[in-house]
Amino acid sequence: MHPIDLAVVVAYVALITFVGIRFAQRVKTAKDFFLAGRSLTWWVIGLSIIGTNVDTNGYIGASGNAYSIGIAQANFEWIGAIPAMIIAALIFIPLYWRAGVYSIPEYLGLRYNQAVRVVAAGIVVTVSVFAMGVAMWALAITLQTFIGWPIWLGILVSGTVVGLYSVAGGLGAVAVTDSIQVCIMFLCGLIIVGIGISDAGGSASFVAKLTAENPTHLQAYLPSDHESYPWHGVILGLGLVLSPAYWVGGQAILQRTLGAKTQWDASAGMMFAAVAKTFVPVLIVFPGLLALVMMAEIEYPDMALPWVIKNVLPVGVSGLMFVAIIAALQSSIDSSINSTALIITRDIRHVLMKNHNPESDLKIGRILTLTLLLSAMCIAPYIGNLGGIFNFLQSLLSLFQGPMLALLLLGAMTKRATGTAGIITLVSGVLLAGILSWVVELNMLYVAFFTFCYAVPALWIISGFTKPHSDDHLRNLTYSPWANSNANKPSAV
Amino acid sequence: MELPVIWANYISIGLFLALGVGVWSIPKSAVVPEEYAGETWRDLRWWATGLILFQIALYTFFR
Structure with missing residues (x-):
């Protein structure tokens, strides 16, 4: 690595650590640690959501995929995100915010019962621990590829930097550092587009060169x-x-909206994230297409982005781009750790330990954050041996998403869904997803769709035979803007 | 009969139009707090409309 590039990396690490530790001085309570004391403004929330969302797979994997399949990769950022983000901003975030919850499992616990809360929390924690290990491993691989550091050193250094601000500063530090990281990512993306199109001889020439060899690479669907x-x-x-x-x-994703200053900031934060999300393909799809246009000689598609950094970007900018990749990984790790610590502290510990002391939540949260970070650092070196880990993680996610969405959708939009029906549907839906994945060996996209199609009628029908909550209990837990709009204060938490 | 791939673009555009109708069925009072009632830029339904129109343009262009 060139000394100028190395200086850029060191400056970035120093800046992130400084900002994170500054925030640590503001943390006095568990609410400060987990929800930033409900002080986040809409633009910080929006940038932080994107920082959390664009992760390992998003950066290196998406560029590789774009090299193989073209602009169709952008569906993950467009139809695979924007409609859901708009619905989240206008319907679900106001609902969670008014319910005054710290987490989604907590909402499910209020809407259904404590069994649903604990099972949902268990699912989130399981997926998060795997995801953290994967992100940490990818970070170490990135450091090895670009700087030549051994894997253990990469894990130790990156884990220490993330730990310094996320253990000390909680969600506030995580959200602000995420925002800085996203600005760096977009700056690098724009520089790559500028240099890439210029090197290709203009945008018309770029498109002509791309479609000459790959005629379907500018078609949105396959x-x-x-x-x-x-x-x-x-x-x-x-x-x-x-x-x-x-x-x-x-x-x-949603934890930073629950830490918003007002309900409007929470919703506007998600909507602003949707605006940024629309342009994320510039960061992660364009480099893959550029590698094709520049006739990159690479062994496999995932080498597209490293090739662009090495061969297209000038000194200094390649250091900044390297920083952007580290930032994408760090912002996902810190968010996962903070949200997992919250769920273990409140959704598992509070439910299973009847005599817990809420005053100790801050201390417990910090200890858990550190423990989870150390666990991810210990798991990370072995992740590489599992092979196809990203696909495994995606499959693991698709097992739970169908039933979870059915519970959230019917729970939020109707008063019919009951606690007993909720737990039966959640457990049976996950079992069905397992059968479809591993026995029938169905594509994960179809597993998610079919389990959702099973869970909605199952929840509806079983609810007809079981006792619902009272209307009074459901007042702040179901969406009815025509009856009760504009409640701009959360319930007591 | 197998639908041609171009239908995926048509279906996407249809879904975005339906989402737009859904967005404008939400009353303004549920989106904009009373203290911001006079500030049009705070009406998130307009933000959503801009996003939807841009998505329709993308799926019209990349087909």
């Missing part, structure tokens, strides 16, 4: 017999189930 992304599966599985489940039920 044929229905495509192995990984058939268009039916993308619309039904990704657009209608996986994406809404992620954006209306993803704890790491």
Whole structure:
């Protein structure tokens, strides 16, 4: 690595650490630690959501995919995100905010029962621990590729930097550092677009060179017999189930909206994130297309982005781009750790330990954050040996998303769904997803869609035979803007 | 009969139009707090409309 690039990396690490530790001085209570004392403004929330969302798979994997399949990769950022983000901003976030909850499992516990809360919390924690290990491993691989550091050193250094601000500063530090990281990511993306199009001889020349060899690379959808992304599966599985489940039920994503200053800031934060999300393909899809246009000689598609950094970007900018990749990974790790610590502290510990002391939540939260970080650092070196880990993580997610979305959707939009029906539907839906995934060996996009199609009628029918909550109990837990709008203060928490 | 791939674009555009109708069925009072009632830029339904129109443009262009 060139000394100028190295200086850029060191300056970035120093800036992030300084900002994070500054925030640590503001943390006095568990609410400060987990919800930033409900002080976050809409633009910080929006940038932080994007920082949390664009992760390992998003950066290096998406560029590789774009190299292989073209602009169709952008469906994950467009139809696979924007509609769900709009629905989350206008319907679900106001609902969670008014309910005054810290987490999505807590909302499910209030809306259904404590069994649903604990099972949902268990699911979130399981997926998060795997995701953290994967992100930490990818970060170490990135450091090894670019600087030549051994894996253990990469994990130790990156874990220490993330730990310094997320253990000390909680959600406030995480959200502000995420915002800085996203600004760096977009700056690098724009520089790559500028240099790439200029090197290709202008935008018309870029498009001509791209489509000459790859005529379908500028088509948004792939044929229905495509192995990984058939268009039916993308619309039904990704657009209608996986994406809404992620954006209306993803704890790491929604936690920063629950830390908003007002309900409007919470919703506007998600809407601003949707605006930024629309342009994320510039960061993660364009480099893959650029590698094609520049006739990159690479062994496999995931090398597209590293090739662009090495061969297209000038000194200094390549250091900044390297920082952007580290930032994408760090902002996902810190968010996962903070939200997982919250769920263990409140949704598992508070429910299972009847004599817990809420005053100790801050201390417990910090200890858990540190423990989770150390666990991820210990798991990370072994993740590489599992092979196909990203696909495994995606499959694991698709097991839960269908039933979880059904519970959130019917729970929020109707008063009919009952606690007993909720737990039966959640457990049976996950079992069905397991059978469809591992026995029938169905594409994960279809698994999500079919389990959702099972869970909605199952929840509706079983609820007819079981006792519902009273209307009074459900007042702040179901969405009815025509009857009760404009409650701009959360319930007591 | 197998639908051609271009239908995926048509279906996407249809879904975005339906979402637009849904967005404008939400009353303004549920989106904009009373203290901001006079500030049009705080009406998130307009933000959503801009996003939806841009998405329709993208799926019209990349087909």
